[in-house]
Amino acid sequence: MGKVLVICEKPTAAERIAEALDERGKPQAFREMAVPYFMARLGSLELTVVSALGHLFTLAQRRGSWTYPIFDIQWVPAYTVDRESRTRNFVEAIGRLSVGAEEYISACDYDVEGSLIAYTILRYICGEESLKRARRMKFSTLTKRDLQKAYEERMPTLDFPMIYAGKARHEVDFLFGINLSRALTLSVKHTTGYYKTLSTGRVQGPTINFIKEREEEIRTFVPEPYWVIEAETTIEGKKYPLEYSEPRIPTRNEAEEVVKACRGAEGTITEINARSITQAPPAPFNLGDLQREAYNLFKYSPRTTLNAAEQLYLGALISYPRTSSQRIPPSIDIKNILNGLAQEPDYRRLTQQLLSKPSLKPQQGGKDDPAHPAIHPTGNLPEEKLTSVQSRLFDLVVRRFMAALGDPAVLRSVRADVDVKGHLFYLRGRQTEYWGWMEFYSPYMRREEVVLPPLKVGQRVSVSRLEAVRKSTSPPPRFNPSSLLKLMEDAEIGTKATRTEIIDTLFKRGYIVGESIDMTDLGFAIVETIGKYCPATLSVEMTRDLEQDMGLIQLGKRESDDVVAEAVETLKPILEEFKAKEKLIGVELNAALRVSQFKENILGPCPACRTGVIRIIRNRSTGKRFAGCSNYLKGCRTSYPLPQSGKIEPTRKSCPACGAPVIKAFIKGKRSLTFCINFDCPSKRGRKELGAAVSRL
Amino acid sequence: MERLCPVCNRRTAENDALCAYHQRAYLNLRDKYDQWKTALGISWNEYLREVADNPNTGEWVREVAQHILQREGASEVSQPTSF
Numbered sequence: 001m002g003k004v005l006v007i008c009e010k011p012t013a014a015e016r017i018a019e020a021l022d023e024r025g026k027p028q029a030f031r032e033m034a035v036p037y038f039m040a041r042l043g044s045l046e047l048t049v050v051s052a053l054g055h056l057f058t059l060a061q062r063r064g065s066w067t068y069p070i071f072d073i074q075w076v077p078a079y080t081v082d083r084e085s086r087t088r089n090f091v092e093a094i095g096r097l098s099v100g101a102e103e104y105i106s107a108c109d110y111d112v113e114g115s116l117i118a119y120t121i122l123r124y125i126c127g128e129e130s131l132k133r134a135r136r137m138k139f140s141t142l143t144k145r146d147l148q149k150a151y152e153e154r155m156p157t158l159d160f161p162m163i164y165a166g167k168a169r170h171e172v173d174f175l176f177g178i179n180l181s182r183a184l185t186l187s188v189k190h191t192t193g194y195y196k197t198l199s200t201g202r203v204q205g206p207t208i209n210f211i212k213e214r215e216e217e218i219r220t221f222v223p224e225p226y227w228v229i230e231a232e233t234t235i236e237g238k239k240y241p242l243e244y245s246e247p248r249i250p251t252r253n254e255a256e257e258v259v260k261a262c263r264g265a266e267g268t269i270t271e272i273n274a275r276s277i278t279q280a281p282p283a284p285f286n287l288g289d290l291q292r293e294a295y296n297l298f299k300y301s302p303r304t305t306l307n308a309a310e311q312l313y314l315g316a317l318i319s320y321p322r323t324s325s326q327r328i329p330p331s332i333d334i335k336n337i338l339n340g341l342a343q344e345p346d347y348r349r350l351t352q353q354l355l356s357k358p359s360l361k362p363q364q365g366g367k368d369d370p371a372h373p374a375i376h377p378t379g380n381l382p383e384e385k386l387t388s389v390q391s392r393l394f395d396l397v398v399r400r401f402m403a404a405l406g407d408p409a410v411l412r413s414v415r416a417d418v419d420v421k422g423h424l425f426y427l428r429g430r431q432t433e434y435w436g437w438m439e440f441y442s443p444y445m446r447r448e449e450v451v452l453p454p455l456k457v458g459q460r461v462s463v464s465r466l467e468a469v470r471k472s473t474s475p476p477p478r479f480n481p482s483s484l485l486k487l488m489e490d491a492e493i494g495t496k497a498t499r500t501e502i503i504d505t506l507f508k509r510g511y512i513v514g515e516s517i518d519m520t521d522l523g524f525a526i527v528e529t530i531g532k533y534c535p536a537t538l539s540v541e542m543t544r545d546l547e548q549d550m551g552l553i554q555l556g557k558r559e560s561d562d563v564v565a566e567a568v569e570t571l572k573p574i575l576e577e578f579k580a581k582e583k584l585i586g587v588e589l590n591a592a593l594r595v596s597q598f599k600e601n602i603l604g605p606c607p608a609c610r611t612g613v614i615r616i617i618r619n620r621s622t623g624k625r626f627a628g629c630s631n632y633l634k635g636c637r638t639s640y641p642l643p644q645s646g647k648i649e650p651t652r653k654s655c656p657a658c659g660a661p662v663i664k665a666f667i668k669g670k671r672s673l674t675f676c677i678n679f680d681c682p683s684k685r686g687r688k689e690l691g692a693a694v695s696r697l
Numbered sequence: 698m699e700r701l702c703p704v705c706n707r708r709t710a711e712n713d714a715l716c717a718y719h720q721r722a723y724l725n726l727r728d729k730y731d732q733w734k735t736a737l738g739i740s741w742n743e744y745l746r747e748v749a750d751n752p753n754t755g756e757w758v759r760e761v762a763q764h765i766l767q768r769e770g771a772s773e774v775s776q777p778t779s780f
Contacts, residue, residue, distance in 0.1 A: 219718070221754065222726055223754055224736075
């Protein structure tokens with residue numbers, strides 16, 4: 001019996017793949033060194049289906065100490081670099097299970113990362129020879145049907161262009177990341193002896209530069225005053241807003257003149273224009289669209305959305321989420337999907353409405369992805385209870401898919417021009433004439449209907465309210481994780497697989513903070529320093545050129561080794577200059593680090609002296625931390641005890657009961673706690689007494 | 698000799714009295730004065746107070762406005778002051 005080793009990306013995927021490929025649909029489950037694997041039979045073949053745990057191999061410097069420049073790198077098992085990595089057993093188990101295999105199949109997710117995961121396993125565990133006997137399964141959903149088809153139509157070889165593109169990306173990113181991050185970290189260490197991990201990278205640099213430019217715009221923004229005329233008319237006892245034809249009036253005098261002329265006057269309808277607008281259905285989601293919509297609707301971070309979408313994919317409920325495509329190709333059996341969804345009572349009426357259409361043509365978006373279609377439901381329904389995040393995202397994907405199959409909506413808009421003493425006002429109405437696709441997407445639509453009464457030209461209308469309201473222009477909005485992701489997508493930096501992680505890293509390093517992203521002093525210092533000494537690494541062009549090179553490798557038009565060699569040549573002069581100016585850079589960064597650390601430790605204003613700030617202080621002899629007022633030397637003795645373990649974050653709020661700062665404490669393995677720092681706060685009195693009474697019992 | 702920004706103590710550029718950030722904020726502040734003067738007919742000092750109190754004003758602009766107001770004390774200045 002021929003032995004085939006099937007390599008999957010995650011244990012859940014391995015189980016689904018084994019079930020789909022086993023001729024009885026019941027593969028046998030085993031464990032090797034605590035690693036789950038499955039044995040499936042298919043004709044005369046014995047399939048051993050085993051999974052990785054994401055990347056089992058990673059890059060590391062070949063030899064030498066913790067310094068830079070580093071250009072001599074190699075692929076090594078991830079557990080040798082990251083002590084927390086749980087991958088050692090997987091490497092050894094796959095080594096044992098691969099003995100005697102005649103054929104190998106890469107059944108990892110069909111994208112650059114998946115292809116690279118299987119390649120490194122085959123090359124470094126099963127041996128170079130295995131690459132010649134390896135084939136590739138291509139699939140976009142983990143449904144039985146798609147997996148069986150993917151097996152039957154498996155590629156005759158591995159997808160080498162994709163693998164080489166992935167390998168080049170990892171190597172280039174590693175070289176940029178390790179060298180620039182070490183240069184930053186060591187500049188401070190060599191100058192002051194102080195160690196703090198600082199990092200930047202090929203995509204991190206331009207991304208943080210975007211944030212810095214926006215932050216500068218916001219902080220140097222001077223608002224401009226303007227006035228708006230707010231007016232209302234009452235027709236048949238109902239109030240309607242009257243919109244002045246000039247949306248912004250630049251001076252107070254002009255605004256007051258309008259009010260003076262129109263107050264108490266009657267207007268005349270001079271013209272009525274009505275038109276119907278057709279609104280095409282939305283295209284189905286790609287990953288970026290889904291992350292943005294989930295942020296707008298539910299405030300889910302891109303990371304939360306991606307994680308939940310991956311769980312839905314592993315549950316065979318939706319297609320592969322890491323896709324750029326907004327298109328549903330004809331190969332996808334839409335009817336079958338709708339029939340599957342119709343089993344859910346909430347979707348039954350809507351799916352039947354679609355199934356009764358003479359043809360089902362989805363709205364297609366402009367973006368495509370050669371590897372995967374747009375995110376769509378598979379037609380399977382959840383067998384187990386989903387988490388609330390998963391459940392909301394599943395419904396969102398289903399409804400968006402159905403909306404893409406709906407008819408265009410027809411909206412009717414009416415504008416009546418009202419002349420009031422020579423000033424033009426508009427009376428506007430909007431109504432949905434035909435809901436079309438909007439019916440499928442209605443829980444996620446915000447549409448305000450304004451139904452006007454019957455109007456005619458020459459009709460007199462009263463001006464029941466009229467005033468000039470002073471306003472001022474606003475600065476551009478701060479980025480949020482979702483809009484930053486969109487900007488990276490538009491600028492073509494990073495990939496759908498890496499962008500979310502890069503944003504996470506910027507938060508982790510302390511360069512940016514907050515839901516509405518604000519830059520820290522440390523963030524500013526990093527961008528300023530990099531901008532001064534190696535500006536090329538902040539440039540979008542350089543990153544975008546490298547992205548294009550990766551694309552060319554994938555198309556077989558460039559050699560991956562050449563791209564990596566070019567990256568090394570780009571890096572060499574940058575690092576030489578950095579080294580020559582290391583001391584200057586170290587001094588600048590250290591100053592910023594000190595300011596940032598001081599600010600990080602501030603919990604809020606002191607409620608007693610009102611001029612100092614309460615900050616975290618460590619007792620030099622005991623090493624214990626507490627919070628105390630910065631005016632200690634001026635006589636303010638306000639202090640509070642603090643939890644001795646876990647991370648403490650200020651909330652920028654003061655307790656309404658006692659005025660002490662409110663903090664958030666994160667203790668490993670427990671839920672974060674937000675509380676007033678004052679142990680004797682009057683708001684805690686009841687609870688304390690109750691606690692004391694209980695302890696006496 | 699190294700000069701420090703009177704608003705934030707950062708180093709200033711060679712020919713500027715303020716650091717790069719506050720200098721940019723100051724230039725924006727000065728540029729927008731004419732618009733405010735036309736709109737409301739106010740003096741430079743009144744303008745600075747309006748801007749300092751406006752919630753949409755950028756942090757560095759507010760710092761510069763407050764610094765100038767503090768520096769000039771009670772004296773009413775009708776035209777933009779320089780550093």
